[in-house]
Amino acid sequence: MSSGRGPASNARRRLLTVAVVATLLVVGAGLVGLPGVDRVRGLSGGALGPLERLLAPQRDSDLAAARAERDRYADIARQAQQQAHDRADLTALLDAPTTDGATVLPAHVVAIGRDGASGPQRITLDVGSRDGVSADSTVVSVAGLVGRVESISAWTCDVVLLGSPEVVVGVRVGPDGRIGTVSATGALGIGSSVVGSRALRLELVEQGEVSVGDLVTTLGSVDGRPFVAGVEVGRVTSVEPLRGRATTTAVVEPTVDLGSLGLVGILQTAPRTQPRPAATGGTP
Numbered sequence: 001m002s003s004g005r006g007p008a009s010n011a012r013r014r015l016l017t018v019a020v021v022a023t024l025l026v027v028g029a030g031l032v033g034l035p036g037v038d039r040v041r042g043l044s045g046g047a048l049g050p051l052e053r054l055l056a057p058q059r060d061s062d063l064a065a066a067r068a069e070r071d072r073y074a075d076i077a078r079q080a081q082q083q084a085h086d087r088a089d090l091t092a093l094l095d096a097p098t099t100d101g102a103t104v105l106p107a108h109v110v111a112i113g114r115d116g117a118s119g120p121q122r123i124t125l126d127v128g129s130r131d132g133v134s135a136d137s138t139v140v141s142v143a144g145l146v147g148r149v150e151s152i153s154a155w156t157c158d159v160v161l162l163g164s165p166e167v168v169v170g171v172r173v174g175p176d177g178r179i180g181t182v183s184a185t186g187a188l189g190i191g192s193s194v195v196g197s198r199a200l201r202l203e204l205v206e207q208g209e210v211s212v213g214d215l216v217t218t219l220g221s222v223d224g225r226p227f228v229a230g231v232e233v234g235r236v237t238s239v240e241p242l243r244g245r246a247t248t249t250a251v252v253e254p255t256v257d258l259g260s261l262g263l264v265g266i267l268q269t270a271p272r273t274q275p276r277p278a279a280t281g282g283t284p
Helices: 007-032 037-055 057-095
Strands: 104-112 122-125 138-140 145-152 157-161 169-173 178-184 200-204 215-218 232-239 249-254 263-267
Touching: 057 104, 057 263, 122 145, 169 200, 169 232, 200 232
Parallel strands: none
Antiparallel strands: 104 122, 104 263, 122 157, 138 145, 138 263, 145 157, 169 178, 169 215, 178 200, 200 249, 215 232, 232 249
């Protein structure tokens, strides 16, 4: 009949005995005031540490399990916090003037391209053709114009940003709605004083005055592509001297900080299907 005492059990018992004896010796030495007790206590602590771990494997297992459970709850908390943050951002986007009355597809920035004179030139969003994204759609944030969709894959799309040399936006300026274009500073050879900043170049296509502080909004495109009308682009920060030019040029500070984008909205528009009714002159 087996006694149930294998080699591992006997070894553990012997180690326990050694640990108890060593502990009693240290305690006894401390009671009688023998010299060098502190050094002995330190050595015994270093030696007994591995013995404690060997004699209490269950305690280590419990500790590892507790740590794993803590990490799991911390991960759940982080996810809940991110979801709450996303909900707040989406609410702000849908309540913003840039999306008023529009059909909006929310999207997150998942990659940022290389920087140009006015900041990043491209971003990648986590939505694509399977989400209903189509080329040349307007992309906005809470603050205003971000850019336009350039290329699309099944689950992602690339957006070329306001300030890229490839983006020229028709705009209206100021209370009179003067028509002009906004483009990257380098594209039109703007003065070196603003190169390297986020500034954009405004050029009117008609004669007229522009003042510092004037609001610049999108003019709009056919079927709202690539830019719908009325989206804020920025504000005029300085007006350049004419210097023999026929039209006014100015510097515009964009409303959107392209380097801190998170949640954006793709405005989904459809071609006009109803003919526009004619009107008779002189009628109220």
